[in-house]
Amino acid sequence: MSTAATNGALVHVDNVEKVFQRGSEQIHVLSDLNLTVPKGEFLALMGPSGSGKSTLLNLIGGLDRPTKGTVSIAGDRVDELSDRKLADWRARHIGFVFQLYNLMPVLTAERNVELPLLLTHLNKAQRRKHVETALQVVGLGHRMKHYPRTMSGGEQQRVGIARAIVTDPTLLLCDEPTGDLDRKSGDEILDLLTALNREHGKTIIMVTHDPHASARASRTVYLNKGQLSDKPLL
Amino acid sequence: MKFLPLIWSNLKRRKLRSALTLLSIVVAFILFGVLCAIKHALAGGVSYAKANRLIVRDKVSIINLLPETYKERMKRIPGVAAASHQTWFGGHYQDQKNFFMQTPVVPEEFLEMNPEVTMPEDQKKAWFTTRTGAIVGKSLADKYHWKIGSKIPIQSPIWAKQDGDHTWEFDLVGIYESSLKGADQALLFRYDYFEEARQVAKGKVGWYTIRVQDAQRAAEIAKQIDREFENSSSETKTEPEGAFAQGWASQVGNIALITASIMGAVFFTILLVTGNTMSQSVRERAGELGVLKALGFTNNQVVTFVLAESLLMACLGAGLGLLLAWALTARGDPTGGMLPLFSMPARDLLIGAAIAVALGIVTGIFPAMNAMRLRVADALRRI
Numbered sequence: 001m002s003t004a005a006t007n008g009a010l011v012h013v014d015n016v017e018k019v020f021q022r023g024s025e026q027i028h029v030l031s032d033l034n035l036t037v038p039k040g041e042f043l044a045l046m047g048p049s050g051s052g053k054s055t056l057l058n059l060i061g062g063l064d065r066p067t068k069g070t071v072s073i074a075g076d077r078v079d080e081l082s083d084r085k086l087a088d089w090r091a092r093h094i095g096f097v098f099q100l101y102n103l104m105p106v107l108t109a110e111r112n113v114e115l116p117l118l119l120t121h122l123n124k125a126q127r128r129k130h131v132e133t134a135l136q137v138v139g140l141g142h143r144m145k146h147y148p149r150t151m152s153g154g155e156q157q158r159v160g161i162a163r164a165i166v167t168d169p170t171l172l173l174c175d176e177p178t179g180d181l182d183r184k185s186g187d188e189i190l191d192l193l194t195a196l197n198r199e200h201g202k203t204i205i206m207v208t209h210d211p212h213a214s215a216r217a218s219r220t221v222y223l224n225k226g227q228l229s230d231k232p233l234l
Numbered sequence: 235m236k237f238l239p240l241i242w243s244n245l246k247r248r249k250l251r252s253a254l255t256l257l258s259i260v261v262a263f264i265l266f267g268v269l270c271a272i273k274h275a276l277a278g279g280v281s282y283a284k285a286n287r288l289i290v291r292d293k294v295s296i297i298n299l300l301p302e303t304y305k306e307r308m309k310r311i312p313g314v315a316a317a318s319h320q321t322w323f324g325g326h327y328q329d330q331k332n333f334f335m336q337t338p339v340v341p342e343e344f345l346e347m348n349p350e351v352t353m354p355e356d357q358k359k360a361w362f363t364t365r366t367g368a369i370v371g372k373s374l375a376d377k378y379h380w381k382i383g384s385k386i387p388i389q390s391p392i393w394a395k396q397d398g399d400h401t402w403e404f405d406l407v408g409i410y411e412s413s414l415k416g417a418d419q420a421l422l423f424r425y426d427y428f429e430e431a432r433q434v435a436k437g438k439v440g441w442y443t444i445r446v447q448d449a450q451r452a453a454e455i456a457k458q459i460d461r462e463f464e465n466s467s468s469e470t471k472t473e474p475e476g477a478f479a480q481g482w483a484s485q486v487g488n489i490a491l492i493t494a495s496i497m498g499a500v501f502f503t504i505l506l507v508t509g510n511t512m513s514q515s516v517r518e519r520a521g522e523l524g525v526l527k528a529l530g531f532t533n534n535q536v537v538t539f540v541l542a543e544s545l546l547m548a549c550l551g552a553g554l555g556l557l558l559a560w561a562l563t564a565r566g567d568p569t570g571g572m573l574p575l576f577s578m579p580a581r582d583l584l585i586g587a588a589i590a591v592a593l594g595i596v597t598g599i600f601p602a603m604n605a606m607r608l609r610v611a612d613a614l615r616r617i
Contacts, residue, residue: 055611089530090528091529091530098525102525
């Protein structure tokens with residue numbers, strides 16, 4: 001595993017290009033993109049639909065590989081890892097929060113939160129302790145045995161956040177975490193993310209369409225036509 | 235083990251679909267068990283055959299009788315240790331559905347030829363001295379609640395007594411047991427009584443059982459016996475006891491082929507049903523599998539989950555099916571005497587278990603490979 005120069009930053013995206021092949025057509029989603037995220041930052045990533053926000057998030061999270069350029073997280077060259085090593089790396093370093101929560105409907109809240117811990121060497125009692133702590137952090141300690149279908153959207157997203165933080169990952173990646181919620185529930189989720197950032201020092205990258213959500217972040221960057229800027233394009 | 239709740243939960247996802255698939259596997263394995271029991275019942279004599287025993291019958295057909303005088307000539311052939319004869323009686327008790335094996339034998343010769351048959355000494359003596367005496371297997375005695383001293387009337391459509399009556403009444407003097415499972419379901423009566431009382435075919439018997447001194451020489455002695463009776467009015471065909479039993483069973487047809495054909499069709503159908511269920515199930519939760527991969531589960535782990543799921547389904551269904559088949563066949567012969575050896579051998583349970591594992595792997599492997607090939611980013615877009 002090669003190590004990139006980190007310069008104190010947690011995330012380094014250097015000269016990244018991402019091209020998708022659709023039939024004979026090549027679609028350039030990201031072009032020569034650079035991004036640095038310091039440790040402990042809460043970064044909001046905004047942009048119109050199809051601008052490449054989720055693609056960038058996938059590259060940082062090791063779910064996809066860049067066509068060109070490098071992605072380094074905490075010194076690890078993510079773009080160079082094999083599939084197997086990438087899976088291990090994701091389990092240790094990344095917590096994902098999805099727009100549609102993506103919980104397993106057949107598992108209770110505690111079983112959903114326990115999923116990432118199944119990949120560790122923790123025993124059952126230790127896993128249970130971690131799960132309880134994570135669910136208490138998101139305010140759902142009393143709903144451990146409940147199935148997702150019996151919970152509101154806001155509660156499901158909180159379970160999703162508990163699942164993302166239960167392994168104490170290096171980086172939280174949130175793909176429109178309030179996109180499917182009403183304003184009140186959305187605010188609760190944003191409160192939770194802000195608390196995780198400020199009180200627990202979690203580095204967060206959040207993709208959002210919502211200026212109200214991005215206002216909670218310590219910095220906002222804008223993506224348009226595969227390019228990043230510090231200001232929204234008019 | 236820690237992944238078991240996850241695998242189990244997926245089976246409960248679509249309860250009705252899982253239940254119907256499970257039910258079809260259960261039914262297939264019940265059928266498998268019952269067919270194995272029928273096959274065992276029809277061909278079971280083959281497995282009980284002794285290597286040092288030969289059967290001598292008429293060369294043209296088993297229904298043609300042989301002279302009783304052949305016995306002494308056979309005994310004189312070097313290497314023959316003993317000879318005894320039996321004759322198909324073909325009767326029933328009270329009702330035609332109460333059918334079981336009946337045959338006249340010379341008691342001393344029969345017991346010497348069949349050491350697996352045991353009974354108390356006083357009962358043996360009673361049989362040797364009672365002209366109308368008969369012995370029955372313990373299972374048969376239990377079934378019809380016969381006790382020593384019972385009078386047993388048997389109607390034989392083949393054999394009439396000299397007065398034209400087809401009803402033969404025997405005095406039950408002994409109840410035997412056999413070390414061979416299912417071989418205690420016959421009624422054996424004295425040949426001298428039969429010979430004296432029967433109206434026709436006097437001096438004729440159905441077939442002979444020969445015990446040879448050296449099993450290694452059985453084939454050679456069989457040829458010698460057939461040569462002995464060449465060009466006589468009743469030429470013989472001598473074969474090992476196993477081959478005779480096989481020939482007897484083959485009168486029904488090629489049982490192994492029939493069983494294999496039915497089971498092949500059933501399991502092929504089950505393969506399609508279960509395979510379709512698994513494919514559908516994996517297709518429906520492509521997004522969830524993508525989430526698992528995003529959380530850090532490797533491709534191999536996802537493959538293992540899908541395979542474990544299909545194996546669990548197949549083994550659960552097969553286990554239930556084999557258990558029910560075992561319970562059904564353990565009740566014994568459902569035909570009232572036509573299939574005395576009706577039971578499911580333990581060997582077939584193992585074969586059933588092996589089929590279940592194969593079914594689980596074959597039905598799970600293709601969906602598992604699809605799950606493995608699933609790209610995380612693509613899978614998450616499907617949600």
